[in-house]
Amino acid sequence: MQDLFKRNKGLKTNDNSGLVNKTYGRRINKNGTPNVKHKGVNFLKRYSWYHTMLNLNMFQFIGFFLLFYLFCNIIFASIYYWIGIEYISGISRGSKLHDYVQLFFFSAQTFTTVGYGRITPIGSLASLTATVEAFFGLMIFAIATGLFYGRFSRPRAFLQFSNNALVTPFKDKTAIAFRVSPYKNNTLSNVEATLTAAITFNENGEHKNYFYHLKVETPKLTNLMIDWTVLHEIDENSPFYNIQSHDFKTTNIELIVQIRAFDEVFADDVVQKTSYFRDEFIIGAKFKPMHFPDENREYTIVNLSLINEYEKVDLPKYSTPTS
Amino acid sequence: MQDLFKRNKGLKTNDNSGLVNKTYGRRINKNGTPNVKHKGVNFLKRYSWYHTMLNLNMFQFIGFFLLFYLFCNIIFASIYYWIGIEYISGISRGSKLHDYVQLFFFSAQTFTTVGYGRITPIGSLASLTATVEAFFGLMIFAIATGLFYGRFSRPRAFLQFSNNALVTPFKDKTAIAFRVSPYKNNTLSNVEATLTAAITFNENGEHKNYFYHLKVETPKLTNLMIDWTVLHEIDENSPFYNIQSHDFKTTNIELIVQIRAFDEVFADDVVQKTSYFRDEFIIGAKFKPMHFPDENREYTIVNLSLINEYEKVDLPKYSTPTS
Amino acid sequence: MQDLFKRNKGLKTNDNSGLVNKTYGRRINKNGTPNVKHKGVNFLKRYSWYHTMLNLNMFQFIGFFLLFYLFCNIIFASIYYWIGIEYISGISRGSKLHDYVQLFFFSAQTFTTVGYGRITPIGSLASLTATVEAFFGLMIFAIATGLFYGRFSRPRAFLQFSNNALVTPFKDKTAIAFRVSPYKNNTLSNVEATLTAAITFNENGEHKNYFYHLKVETPKLTNLMIDWTVLHEIDENSPFYNIQSHDFKTTNIELIVQIRAFDEVFADDVVQKTSYFRDEFIIGAKFKPMHFPDENREYTIVNLSLINEYEKVDLPKYSTPTS
Amino acid sequence: MQDLFKRNKGLKTNDNSGLVNKTYGRRINKNGTPNVKHKGVNFLKRYSWYHTMLNLNMFQFIGFFLLFYLFCNIIFASIYYWIGIEYISGISRGSKLHDYVQLFFFSAQTFTTVGYGRITPIGSLASLTATVEAFFGLMIFAIATGLFYGRFSRPRAFLQFSNNALVTPFKDKTAIAFRVSPYKNNTLSNVEATLTAAITFNENGEHKNYFYHLKVETPKLTNLMIDWTVLHEIDENSPFYNIQSHDFKTTNIELIVQIRAFDEVFADDVVQKTSYFRDEFIIGAKFKPMHFPDENREYTIVNLSLINEYEKVDLPKYSTPTS
CATH class of the missing domain: 2.60.40.1400 (G protein-activated inward rectifier potassium channel 1)
Known part of the structure; x- marks a missing residue:
């Protein structure tokens, strides 16, 4: 050498x-x-989450959004539960779990803006939460739309x-x-x-x-x-x-x-x-x-x-x- | 020569x-x-589906999505049918075909997030399927949005x-x-x-x-x-x-x-x-x-x-x- | 000279x-x-509608989509009317114009996927039309999304x-x-x-x-x-x-x-x-x-x-x- | 020097x-x-609102849209109130504030296209306003989608x-x-x-x-x-x-x-x-x-x-x- x-x-x-x-x-x-590897820079600044989302493979990417969707619905179902199930009309009452699951489905119907309407909010606080959730849901799908495009249009x-x-x-x-x-x-x-x-x-x-x-x-x-x-x-x-x-x-x-x-x-x-x-x-x-x-x-x-x-x-x- | x-x-x-x-x-x-022509590379890797979707003409492109929409609704209608029509409320019962067609429409209303609500899921399994379908529908339209943009913004x-x-x-x-x-x-x-x-x-x-x-x-x-x-x-x-x-x-x-x-x-x-x-x-x-x-x-x-x-x-x- | x-x-x-x-x-x-000016090339080929939509000012652009939305709802309302108002439930009957206007609103609720559900399709043909309209509506908004982005991201x-x-x-x-x-x-x-x-x-x-x-x-x-x-x-x-x-x-x-x-x-x-x-x-x-x-x-x-x-x-x- | x-x-x-x-x-x-700094050019021309939206941080950006969403719902709720609460069915009547809040939630359900349907428009003017609001809401989310993409895809x-x-x-x-x-x-x-x-x-x-x-x-x-x-x-x-x-x-x-x-x-x-x-x-x-x-x-x-x-x-x- x-x-x-x-x-x-x-x-x-x-x-x-x-x-x-x-x-x-x-x-x-x-x-x-x-x-x-980078050090001395905080987590949020260190990673471009856009670059990171683009580098996931399609299954990881869909999986990430599915988990996030699940997570959001759990959070919002908990909020509705905390507000009180009596402020959500159309739910057939049952065990606590049964009630919670119903609220989870109501949350999902709101988040995706399906809004069948069998289950609807009646109190002001529940309605306000639904108002925020629908907005939030649409924002998330706006972000997903952008990421999908970013993924497949990436040169x-x-x-x-x-x-x-x-x-x-x-x-x-x-x-x-x-x-x-x-x-x-x-x-x-x-x-x-x-x-x-x-x-x-x-x-x-x-x-x-x-x-x-x-x-x-x-x-x-x-x-x-x-x-x-x-x-x-x-x-x-x-x-x-x-x-x-x-x-x-x-x-x-x-x-x-x-x-x-x-x-x-x-x-x-x-x-x-x-x-x-x-x-x-x-x-x-x-x-x-x-x-x-x-x-x-x-x-x-x-x-x-x-x-x-x-x-x-x-x-x-x-x-x-x-x- | x-x-x-x-x-x-x-x-x-x-x-x-x-x-x-x-x-x-x-x-x-x-x-x-x-x-x-390329060989020795599997189908999914060989084609950039993004490039392929961009090279379809407008009728093929819309047709593709329409068929895909039909296909998804058939799949989800079948799932609802398998779960049991009694878990979907609001359906006027009739022949098997009639029931299936109703479920097809319910599926479409969920997939597009129209959710009129005359037909709604009542059981947990049906509700969960609808929860997934609405998410999936929104994802598909997110992808379609990106593809539309990719098509007409392509230099x-x-x-x-x-x-x-x-x-x-x-x-x-x-x-x-x-x-x-x-x-x-x-x-x-x-x-x-x-x-x-x-x-x-x-x-x-x-x-x-x-x-x-x-x-x-x-x-x-x-x-x-x-x-x-x-x-x-x-x-x-x-x-x-x-x-x-x-x-x-x-x-x-x-x-x-x-x-x-x-x-x-x-x-x-x-x-x-x-x-x-x-x-x-x-x-x-x-x-x-x-x-x-x-x-x-x-x-x-x-x-x-x-x-x-x-x-x-x-x-x-x-x-x-x-x- | x-x-x-x-x-x-x-x-x-x-x-x-x-x-x-x-x-x-x-x-x-x-x-x-x-x-x-170009000649000898048909209308559809002569204009890049994307370039054209990008060159409209914001009012023309929104106006175009508003008119198109109006136009689509008139078309679909007419189809529902032709199918028969009895296949759309929830409509308070009145004069022909009154009925038509109700169908127009139902169409708009379907096109935008609001789907309140007071008015819903009950027959198969009406349901099928609504299925197509909701799909079509989402496609139109997918296109609008792309055009909006194209407009303001245009360098x-x-x-x-x-x-x-x-x-x-x-x-x-x-x-x-x-x-x-x-x-x-x-x-x-x-x-x-x-x-x-x-x-x-x-x-x-x-x-x-x-x-x-x-x-x-x-x-x-x-x-x-x-x-x-x-x-x-x-x-x-x-x-x-x-x-x-x-x-x-x-x-x-x-x-x-x-x-x-x-x-x-x-x-x-x-x-x-x-x-x-x-x-x-x-x-x-x-x-x-x-x-x-x-x-x-x-x-x-x-x-x-x-x-x-x-x-x-x-x-x-x-x-x-x-x- | x-x-x-x-x-x-x-x-x-x-x-x-x-x-x-x-x-x-x-x-x-x-x-x-x-x-x-620029002078002698009117406000709208002086700022590229796209460049401005891209330069906001994520919290300002989401906050801006949340405020705008609030603002739109207040405007539309006021219009529904002006049209007359009797043309919106499904509202449990109460004080003026209570009624107005109900209309605010109805507006939000329309704007986001959730459309539960418990509250629905019945008169023509109310239905027409809802028709316009749903269109407008979708347009706003189309713009938000584009801006999200513009933000994170900005090189x-x-x-x-x-x-x-x-x-x-x-x-x-x-x-x-x-x-x-x-x-x-x-x-x-x-x-x-x-x-x-x-x-x-x-x-x-x-x-x-x-x-x-x-x-x-x-x-x-x-x-x-x-x-x-x-x-x-x-x-x-x-x-x-x-x-x-x-x-x-x-x-x-x-x-x-x-x-x-x-x-x-x-x-x-x-x-x-x-x-x-x-x-x-x-x-x-x-x-x-x-x-x-x-x-x-x-x-x-x-x-x-x-x-x-x-x-x-x-x-x-x-x-x-x-x-």
């Missing part, structure tokens, strides 16, 4: 990556978020990355390669890949992080219709030059990937990130093809189940990482 | 088009979507392309020309046309695709108010140089068009694509005018019914495609 | 303005829309232009000047002004339009907080060089203005256009100041009622337009 | 800052809004700035430094800082403002995950060169900061501004660190409560401001 450090000493580092440099872990998580790239980055033969040399493919019926154009390498060197017993901007073969595509193998050639200007196999396992080598593209339906730029770290590098392999013409050669099939498929290959002699 | 290939051999190809190159069909469909260019691309006289030479015009009351500025040619050459018995970026006469307009004839001059740097008439019919020659513009109402960049393939090229023709001053020469009329109108003309001798 | 044409003959024209050039009227209307620059463009003294020469100011509590940054001149010359008895890109003094501002006087110096490279006063009245001289800025609340670029034509040019005038420090010199007051205020001044001798 | 002015006389000023230059106060408020940077800008040691010289950190779970990339200095010089007894664009060390970051100390080195090209401590207190020295970044969830550029004025500059201090690796060095902790922490330090001799 010392050796690697010396070799790469002269390379131009990228000092405006803005990445963190004091940990041994990855800087960017696999899903593209930064590996950072996303819908890109799938290969699980591994390969050290692969390229021309007569080697290259770092990973694969990315759109998997939905969205249309991306003006696509650009930006690659940053983060390497921790042991410098006089102290660990230091260095960041390098990596040169990409064909960094921009006009259209992204099929899978795209993004390649960084390992030449003498690459921080991966003459790197050894085990370095990928033992060192904090991280490849940070950002894809930026224009989505034609959202009419907006979308960004997706990922990173490859330690075990996610495969030395000496190449990707198997994943797109084919159909039988009649009329259209192209992209088979996403093959995106992680590679085969082991020998690397060119003079650039083979040695262990 | 061999000849054509040889002539064009030296031309600079465009290797970052990102277009597919193993089929005989068109790369980009007439409506601008890529001619690609689109609203451009109409001519059906054909012409090989047309231009100065003393020839040019490839097509026509594009806005057809709605939207306002486009900073418009840019990008043209890519895809040509399949027969190289030693094997078909190979080459992509070329085409130079456009006046590729950018500050305003797009009337029709715009986009021209690519066929000079010695063009992949269409000395091409023969029948090449357009027999070869995989495709002209891929992308128009990008700023829409002032959406305050966003919009993109529209199309492509011209084989029979869609007309050799030796020019477009008839489609915009005129009004009688009093006070404003300009753009007549979109003339967008496809052309007349046959002779091409300049020395650049006439020969058959 | 001939003379003017000859003088300006050598100037570089702007051939990618995309403006229309066969009418005697203005190319861009005062409100920034193009002076163009707009909220700029006021001076009514007139002045030919004003500038340094030792003259300049074309107009004034623009934000008038709302929005915040604009990275503002850019683009000016195009359109001039019709009489060339051998035929009228021809020429377009010129005009050089602007300080065409970009980092912030637009107060009024901004946009200046185009009339030097030997300007198409207005040595132009005569009456030319502005008699010729199709048009100054087309586009302001583009980044709005920090919408987080989006916004564009606003206008044009100055014929009588809207004032020869020999300068704008009166319209922003002042407050009494304590702590903040700045922008007085928008002064935006059109100018005073007549003499132009520098050697560049005075002559009549 | 005279001296400072003479020294800096030769520096290139920034004449397209668009900032105001006739007051003694700050140009940009601490929260980033311009220190400007914002969620950046916290340090309260003070420091004159801090940097290499062997001094620099102006402030600190900025994201505090929410949003993700910013392609971040850019733009710094402008505004300085008022006393020139022959008259105060004149000059604006300078400040050179920033590393003005762009690819990612903004942790705190960022933005630095402007005070070298001979800086308007702060050899400036004296008391100048910061007595002169109108203002540092105007704009951060622009791409938010990956909103998929949009966001901008946040602030300014440092007079007492907000600290001479001779440096920021204490505010991010640390966690115990296991697996992720990074950003402690926002430390953002304003600095310690006093000596500045390098030859560039120490003198008093």
